[in-house]
Each structure stands twice: as structure tokens, then as C-alpha cells.
Amino acid sequence: DTGVSQDPRHKITKRGQNVTFRCDPISEHNRLYWYRQTLGQGPEFLTYFQNEAQLEKSRLLSDRFSAERPKGSFSTLEIQRTEQGDSAMYLCASSLLVAGGLTGEQFFGPGTRLTVL
Amino acid sequence: AQKVTQAQTEISVVEKEDVTLDCVYETRDTTYYLFWYKQPPSGELVFLIRRNSFDEQNEISGRYSWNFQKSTSSFNFTITASQVVDSAVYFCALSALGGYNKLIFGAGTRLAVHP
Numbered sequence: 001d002t003g004v005s006q007d008p009r010h011k012i013t014k015r016g017q018n019v020t021f022r023c024d025p026i027s028e029h030n031r032l033y034w035y036r037q038t039l040g041q042g043p044e045f046l047t048y049f050q051n052e053a054q055l056e057k058s059r060l061l062s063d064r065f066s067a068e069r070p071k072g073s074f075s076t077l078e079i080q081r082t083e084q085g086d087s088a089m090y091l092c093a094s095s096l097l098v099a100g101g102l103t104g105e106q107f108f109g110p111g112t113r114l115t116v117l
Numbered sequence: 118a119q120k121v122t123q124a125q126t127e128i129s130v131v132e133k134e135d136v137t138l139d140c141v142y143e144t145r146d147t148t149y150y151l152f153w154y155k156q157p158p159s160g161e162l163v164f165l166i167r168r169n170s171f172d173e174q175n176e177i178s179g180r181y182s183w184n185f186q187k188s189t190s191s192f193n194f195t196i197t198a199s200q201v202v203d204s205a206v207y208f209c210a211l212s213a214l215g216g217y218n219k220l221i222f223g224a225g226t227r228l229a230v231h232p
Contacts, residue, residue: 035220040224041225043208048218056219091162093162093220105164106220108154108161111161
């Protein structure tokens with residue numbers, strides 16, 4: 001296992017369509033995060049899993065967004081009824097819980113670039 | 118509220134110059150980590166360093182060095198003798214225990230190193 005992988009790397013879709021992205025974290029990592037990065041900005045937190053439990057969702061995550069992490073391994077992020085404003089790079093990261101509740105460094109995948117026409 | 122400010126949007130230097138990227142953070146948590154990530158043109162975020170809030174020792178790794186000062190809430194990053202391969206966007210980020218360790222990123226500083 002060489003790192004976090006994401007699929008697909010690029011997705012072009014028409015407004016109103018549903019899309020789903022997949023993230024495979026580093027195998028022993030129990031924490032998984034989704035971020036969104038728009039052009040010229042830093043990544044923004046979307047949601048976070050510890051094992052299979054989704055523990056926090058950002059206000060950026062509207063009702064059209066849903067994320068899952070069945071069995072605490074890979075995760076999927078689905079966007080329903082896509083809008084042009086959803087166009088962005090969607091980044092997945094994983095990390096390992098360390099002592100004291102703090103997490104180790106987050107390792108990022110290559111991202112999925114979504115373009116909504 | 119937690120916030121990271123990188124006031125320098127873009128920096129342009131000539132190869133072999135030293136360059137410092139500024140980072141100022143805000144948090145009410147007493148336990149937190151600070152990070153620097155590099156995002157080259159390929160797009161993948163590359164981890165550079167993590168410092169915890171209890172360790173203010175400066176760190177040096179090759180041409181890279183970091184200056185953490187709690188008194189001014191700053192965590193600045195210096196590249197010595199810059200090289201063209203250092204050209205990238207650099208992000209400073211904050212991760213606090215009270216925030217489930219999610220990363221709060223600054224807007225990034227784009228560094229261009231010219232030959």
C-alpha cells in the first residue's frame with residue numbers, strides 16, 4: 001500500500017446529474033477526511049470518519065452531499081443533482097490516531113477534479 | 118474560531134535566494150498542531166512538517182526551516198538557497214484537538230522560483 005488513492009481522477013458531468021467518488025485510505029489508518037478545494041483557495045473541510053462512524057459534517061456539506069465509509073475501509077462521496085458551483089477538486093486524506101486524541105499527519109490522495117457543465 | 122492567514126498570495130524569487138513564507142493562526146485550543154503542505158503543479162498535497170503546540174523549538178530539514186512562535190501565533194517557513202523545483206503553492210494548516218483534528222488551511226502562497 002503506497003498511499004491514498006482516489007477514483008476517478010477526473011469527472012465531467014452535466015448539471016443535475018449524480019456523481020460518486022471513491023477514496024481508498026492507507027490501510028491501517030482509522031481516520032478519513034474529505035476536503036474540497038476550489039481554484040486559488042486552500043482545501044476546505046467537508047466531513048470526517050473515525051472507522052465507519054461519520055463524526056462531523058461541515059456546513060459546506062449540503063443535503064445533496066452524502067458520504068459513507070462502510071466497514072471502516074474505503075469511503076464514497078456522492079453529490080446528487082450537481083450544480084455548477086460544485087465544480088472543484090475533491091480531496092481525501094487519511095491519518096492514524098495517536099496518543100492524547102491528536103491525530104498524526106494527514107496523507108492526501110491525488111484528488112478527483114469535478115467539472116459540472 | 119480557528120483561522121489560518123497567509124498574507125502573501127504570490128512570491129517570486131530568483132534561484133539561490135532565501136525566501137520566507139508567513140503563517141499566522143488563531144485558535145482558542147491549547148492543544149493543537151501546525152502543518153505545512155506543498156502542492157506542486159501536479160496537484161497532490163505533500164506533507165512537509167507537523168509541530169505540536171507544546172514544542173516551540175525551531176526545526177531545520179535540509180534547506181527547509183520552520184520558526185514557531187506562540188507569542189505572535191506564527192509558524193513561518195523559510196527555504197534557503199531556493200531551487201526551481203521549489204516552485205509550488207505552499208499551505209499552512211492548523212489542526213486542533215477540539216476540532217476533531219480536521220485541518221484548517223490558509224489560502225496558500227504561490228512561490229515561483231526563476232532560474
